[in-house]
Amino acid sequence: MCYDKHESIFDPQRWGLRDEITQNFVPRFVGFWLRFQERFKTKTRDTSDYAYSYMSGLLRMEGKRNFTDIGFNTGVSEQNMQHFMSNSPWDAWAVIKQVQAEIAATPELGGNSVLILDKSADAKAGGKSAGSGRQYNGRLGKVDMSQVGTFLAYANESVWTWVDGELYLPEHWFAPDMAELREKLVIPAEREFETKIELGWKMIQRTHANGLPFEAICCDDFYGQCSDFRAKMDAADFIYMADVPHDTQVYLKRPVVGVPEAQPGRQGRKPSRSRVLSADKPLKASDVARLEDTNWSGVFVRNTERGVLNNEFAARRVWTIHEDKTVQEWLVIRRECGGKCTYSMSNATLNTPIKRLAWLKCQRYFVERANQDAKSDLGWDELEAQKYLAWMHHLALTILALWFITQTKIEWAVQNARDPALL
Numbered sequence: 001m002c003y004d005k006h007e008s009i010f011d012p013q014r015w016g017l018r019d020e021i022t023q024n025f026v027p028r029f030v031g032f033w034l035r036f037q038e039r040f041k042t043k044t045r046d047t048s049d050y051a052y053s054y055m056s057g058l059l060r061m062e063g064k065r066n067f068t069d070i071g072f073n074t075g076v077s078e079q080n081m082q083h084f085m086s087n088s089p090w091d092a093w094a095v096i097k098q099v100q101a102e103i104a105a106t107p108e109l110g111g112n113s114v115l116i117l118d119k120s121a122d123a124k125a126g127g128k129s130a131g132s133g134r135q136y137n138g139r140l141g142k143v144d145m146s147q148v149g150t151f152l153a154y155a156n157e158s159v160w161t162w163v164d165g166e167l168y169l170p171e172h173w174f175a176p177d178m179a180e181l182r183e184k185l186v187i188p189a190e191r192e193f194e195t196k197i198e199l200g201w202k203m204i205q206r207t208h209a210n211g212l213p214f215e216a217i218c219c220d221d222f223y224g225q226c227s228d229f230r231a232k233m234d235a236a237d238f239i240y241m242a243d244v245p246h247d248t249q250v251y252l253k254r255p256v257v258g259v260p261e262a263q264p265g266r267q268g269r270k271p272s273r274s275r276v277l278s279a280d281k282p283l284k285a286s287d288v289a290r291l292e293d294t295n296w297s298g299v300f301v302r303n304t305e306r307g308v309l310n311n312e313f314a315a316r317r318v319w320t321i322h323e324d325k326t327v328q329e330w331l332v333i334r335r336e337c338g339g340k341c342t343y344s345m346s347n348a349t350l351n352t353p354i355k356r357l358a359w360l361k362c363q364r365y366f367v368e369r370a371n372q373d374a375k376s377d378l379g380w381d382e383l384e385a386q387k388y389l390a391w392m393h394h395l396a397l398t399i400l401a402l403w404f405i406t407q408t409k410i411e412w413a414v415q416n417a418r419d420p421a422l423l
Helices: 019-023 025-040 048-060 067-074 078-086 092-104 176-184 196-209 227-235 285-289 354-361 365-377 388-415
Strands: 113-123 133-137 142-156 159-167 216-219 240-244 297-304 307-322 325-335 341-346
Touching: 019 025, 025 048, 025 092, 025 388, 048 067, 048 078, 048 388, 067 078, 078 388, 092 159, 092 388, 113 133, 113 196, 113 365, 142 196, 142 365, 142 388, 159 196, 159 365, 159 388, 196 227, 227 240, 227 307, 227 325, 240 354, 285 307, 285 325, 285 341, 297 354, 307 354, 325 354, 341 354, 365 388
Parallel strands: 113 216, 216 240
Antiparallel strands: 113 142, 133 142, 142 159, 240 341, 297 307, 307 325, 325 341
8 A cells, every 4th residue: 555645654554553463452451451360359259350341441442431331341230340349349459559569660661750649520410429529620620519539640751650549538528417428438437538738648658658669749730839748748858840820939039037026115016926037029930930030941851743842941949938947949930832931849959950850840741641541541530430439449440451551552662663754
């Protein structure tokens, strides 16, 4: 078959997808499932066949990947699939922990890997699903009846996957009048109210304890604007690149912070609260971007399928205030082609090159890809179950399917090179 210059880019052979490797896809999936088979055995039953069917449905089906349709498409009764996901006592955390162990043991992911913290909301029809309530849904751009999950993604160069998650339970779920519903949905009795930031920090600690290596943590401005969260990461010796709002206040010189002395002859209470005593005024992050002495550099970030990603970046050492103490951080600014600026704070070392800071600044993009894959390709947001355990099981099997896709990308890239002219 003859191709013209443009049609030839659709030839799978040029992208490294030879017939023999695509034909080996099903045996490869079976081998992957067999590695995790033991994780789905309980004291009385082996439910691993249901896990195979559920993952197969997530990977193959397009739309309506609920328990009924997945069961119908994979030859499993709706009742059995419902029980496997909502009631069977297999351990979701054991599956997730094994995924993390396999990632840690993958040589191709040995360097330049980051953790990316994010949250994502899914619309719900009512308030009877675990954690549902009127909360902000970024996908809809408004407050609506939603269920919110916090997720931890892992990215390395051109691959990405979820590696952990937690269901956010709004504070009203712990009110006494919700006790009956919590019991009905089998929400663990030990669960207490935790903010999204507390859940994120718990996931980072858990992932680190499991031995998953990473060089930095990236997050959006919901997490990044919390100085307590940044301080925790710094105290744990984790490098962070945390997005912050444009109006974040910073100082170009170290401010003097303390309790002002009482003025002689002045009536009233003696001052007891710390405040900035020096004359320097704070600047907004967006103000720093407009200063004449803010130096910009064009930085190549990475190759993309549509070319190369180049943007302008600036980085300045600034001071912020946390718990009445001054903290020195990097303010990293990215200016995109249309002139839009985004801002991040980082505790990277003083001698970190601008190229490295720019690279870290751009890694949060991959959590969007992981979220998109989970929702659009694997039907994460099509879950219709109400129970807490169903959410956790759906999370574990979604993470498992994402890891299968990611591992396949890695191995195919090693075994089957693309036509270099495509770049």
